[in-house]
Amino acid sequence: MPTGVALRDVREQLFDAAERVLLDGGPSALTSRAVTAEAGVAKGVLHRHFADFDDFLADFVLDRVDRFAPRAAALRDSAGTGDVADNVTAALTDLFGSVAVAVVALVTFRDGLRERLRRAWPAGVPVLTEAATTIGAYLAAERDLGRLAPESDVDVLAAVLVGTAHLLHADRGSAPPTTEAVHRVVTTVLAGRTRRPG
Known part of the structure; x- marks a missing residue:
């Protein structure tokens, strides 16, 4: 080199x-x-x-989480536009069409990596918790705009959406789920909660 x-x-x-x-x-x-x-x-x-390979892997995972920041900003900026279920479907498909599923598997696979990540990321698996935070913030914005029912618990909805989308994408041996399959999950989870303002 x-x-x-x-x-x-x-x-x-x-x-x-x-x-x-x-x-x-x-x-x-x-x-x-x-x-x-x-x-x-x-x-x-x-x-x-890097101090050792787990140190390298921890920085690698956090770098890949940081790369989701522009997507998170774009999703937040889409609040009030388009269809709520369509926006969430696009965000989940984009997230899990990336390296995210492989990163989750990596964190699960390596005990030493999980220990290192706890220093910077105290709870959860970084990719999944960041996705849940992003979806939750978007749903909160839609709730504030009156496009989601006011009683909606956006944190619970986001966790369910991210967890279910991860399950759909987690089988590395199969083709990824279709957009329609992800949309079906999103519309089922959000059923009865979306509103038309005014």
Whole structure:
């Protein structure tokens, strides 16, 4: 690897390689050797920038969670426009069409990683809890606009929506669920709660 490469570039190169290995082979394939080989860097590069492999994986997971921020902002900004169920369906399909399902499997697979993540993320699995927070914030905005029933418990609705969407997407051996299947879940969970303002 050439000298003088910025740490940020090395981190991104390693994180992108880890994502490819994870998506290709699942959590058991994700080793430091596999990551450095995929990134095309010397084996010692990873350990020069991270205390150990679980430290690397924790930063990788948190980096992938941070990448959802623009999607979360876009969903919040969509409040008051379009159809509530359509907006939630698009958000869930986008979220779980990404690396999110593989990250959940990785966190479940590695005890050491879960321990590291607890330092920065005290409860839940980062991808799922961030998704639930995002969906909950969107539903709260829709409730404030009168497009969701005022008695709606948006945190419970968000948890049910994210959990069910994760179950639909979790089978790595099958094709991902159709948009229609996700929409059916969303409309069932939100049944009787959406309103037309005025």
